[in-house]
Amino acid sequence: MKTTSTSPQKWAFAFLLFFLVIGQNVQAQFTEGEYYTIISALSNDLVLDIEHASPQTGANLIVGGNYATDNQLFQFQYAGEGYWYILSKLRDDFVIDVSGGGKEASTNVHLWDLNKSAAQKFKL
Numbered sequence: 001m002k003t004t005s006t007s008p009q010k011w012a013f014a015f016l017l018f019f020l021v022i023g024q025n026v027q028a029q030f031t032e033g034e035y036y037t038i039i040s041a042l043s044n045d046l047v048l049d050i051e052h053a054s055p056q057t058g059a060n061l062i063v064g065g066n067y068a069t070d071n072q073l074f075q076f077q078y079a080g081e082g083y084w085y086i087l088s089k090l091r092d093d094f095v096i097d098v099s100g101g102g103k104e105a106s107t108n109v110h111l112w113d114l115n116k117s118a119a120q121k122f123k124l
Contacts (some may be wrong), residue, residue: 035073035089036067037066049070050111055090076124083121085114095120 012092030036038048040063049064051072064072073089088094088111097112099118114120 004044022099030076032077035075037068037072038074038086039066040068047075050073050088050090053090055094057092057111057113061096061109061111064103079116079121084124085120086122087114096122 021096029048031060040046040048042063045066047065049062050071051060051062053069054060066072070089074085075086075089077085079085086096088096090111093114094111095114098119099110101117102108112120114116
């Protein structure tokens with residue numbers, strides 16, 4: 001898979017008023033049990049958001065206005081070998097998941113029940 005490192009693919013992780021910017025050669029460090037807002041590099045007003053704050057399996061992820069509501073708060077759990085699970089505050093068993101484990105560009109990303117598959121592990 002090829003990444004282009006354009007602004008739509010760059011994100012910052014915020015906890016309260018402290019910003020932790022993830023970039024090349026930077027080791028991501030998160031406090032277990034804390035929730036973070038995932039902010040787009042396009043604008044500090046755009047964050048990763050669970051569409052319609054849906055608590056249902058398969059809920060779509062979108063970019064939305066920054067309101068720091070539960071559907072915009074995520075927790076990071078180390079999965080080993082440099083990978084992380086990204087859990088939703090809406091439900092503690094919900095994680096960000098690549099739909100169907102797809103490896104194609106433009107594959108949808110949604111929330112799914114934690115099953116610890118490769119489709120749920122991300123390097124930050």
